[in-house]
Amino acid sequence: MAKTNPPFMSGVPELLILRLLGRQEMYGYELVRAVRVISNDAFDLAEGVVYPVLHGLEKKKFLKAKRKSIAGRNRVYYTVTVKGKKRMSELSGEWERVKGGIDSALGEQHG
Amino acid sequence: MAKTNPPFMSGVPELLILRLLGRQEMYGYELVRAVRVISNDAFDLAEGVVYPVLHGLEKKKFLKAKRKSIAGRNRVYYTVTVKGKKRMSELSGEWERVKGGIDSALGEQHG
DNA sequence: TATATTACCTATTTGTTCTAGGTATGATAA
DNA sequence: TTATCATACCTAGAACAAATAGGTAATATA
Numbered sequence: 001m002a003k004t005n006p007p008f009m010s011g012v013p014e015l016l017i018l019r020l021l022g023r024q025e026m027y028g029y030e031l032v033r034a035v036r037v038i039s040n041d042a043f044d045l046a047e048g049v050v051y052p053v054l055h056g057l058e059k060k061k062f063l064k065a066k067r068k069s070i071a072g073r074n075r076v077y078y079t080v081t082v083k084g085k086k087r088m089s090e091l092s093g094e095w096e097r098v099k100g101g102i103d104s105a106l107g108e109q110h111g
Numbered sequence: 112m113a114k115t116n117p118p119f120m121s122g123v124p125e126l127l128i129l130r131l132l133g134r135q136e137m138y139g140y141e142l143v144r145a146v147r148v149i150s151n152d153a154f155d156l157a158e159g160v161v162y163p164v165l166h167g168l169e170k171k172k173f174l175k176a177k178r179k180s181i182a183g184r185n186r187v188y189y190t191v192t193v194k195g196k197k198r199m200s201e202l203s204g205e206w207e208r209v210k211g212g213i214d215s216a217l218g219e220q221h222g
Numbered sequence: 223t224a225t226a227t228t229a230c231c232t233a234t235t236t237g238t239t240c241t242a243g244g245t246a247t248g249a250t251a252a
Numbered sequence: 253t254t255a256t257c258a259t260a261c262c263t264a265g266a267a268c269a270a271a272t273a274g275g276t277a278a279t280a281t282a
Contacts, residue, residue: 006205008122010239011120029229030229038219040211040212048231095118100153101154104150115240116268116269138260140259
């Protein structure tokens with residue numbers, strides 16, 4: 001039933017989150033919407049995807065979290081560390097490599 | 112140690128194999144090399160990746176296998192079924208969607 | 223008062239890639 | 253002859269990330 005391993009999605013949540021947090025600090029719930037927006041509605045990551053990724057990235061020191069109380073709301077804001085920025089450029093390099101490979105494969109003549 | 116889940120690789124072996132076999136029948140060992148070629152060396156799938164994918168696709172009726180003896184060699188040739196062709200166009204549609212989403216995200220202005 | 227929204231969380235399932243082996247045959251080199 | 257390399261197939265298990273499907277609690281709105 002569960003379609004848990006959709007094609008081409010590995011690494012995508014991490015990339016999108018690092019990308020967004022590289023622009024400005026954000027909290028999890030906010031990221032869920034922001035992902036839809038920057039991806040032009042291509043991706044709609046559930047909270048159950050976003051939060052575990054955030055925790056994983058924090059554990060690996062790619063992100064730093066700070067709790068804030070704003071407008072009576074308790075939020076966890078995340079920012080990208082230096083290590084996280086390196087990871088981001090590593091990831092986008094990988095993305096370009098993979099994209100190049102697949103587009104090369106799909107672009108070849110039929111027959 | 113084992114780097115088993117590299118980013119952006121989910122669905123890639125399946126896509127490449129369906130793509131190659133959509134052009135002409137091939138056997139596993141041959142596919143390993145062909146993948147390197149069409150992907151312009153972006154991908155180098157080990158035999159341990161290719162064979163299980165072939166078996167999985169055959170089980171799902173996306174591929175059909177026939178054993179052949181050629182030049183004193185025993186080989187298993189695969190061809191894409193009608194169902195496999197549908198799967199292929201589904202997959203490449205997904206690829207375009209994901210590519211569009213990520214490129215949209217990465218393309219946005221820095222801030 | 224009841225419902226919707228905000229905001230956080232995690233356990234479990236799923237399934238795919240990858241590693242790291244292994245077997246057997248035929249061709250080539252020493 | 254012997255040893256090595258290339259061909260050609262195979263699988264078990266590890267690793268691991270995404271997705272599902274829940275849950276809690278506070279605030280805002282109907």
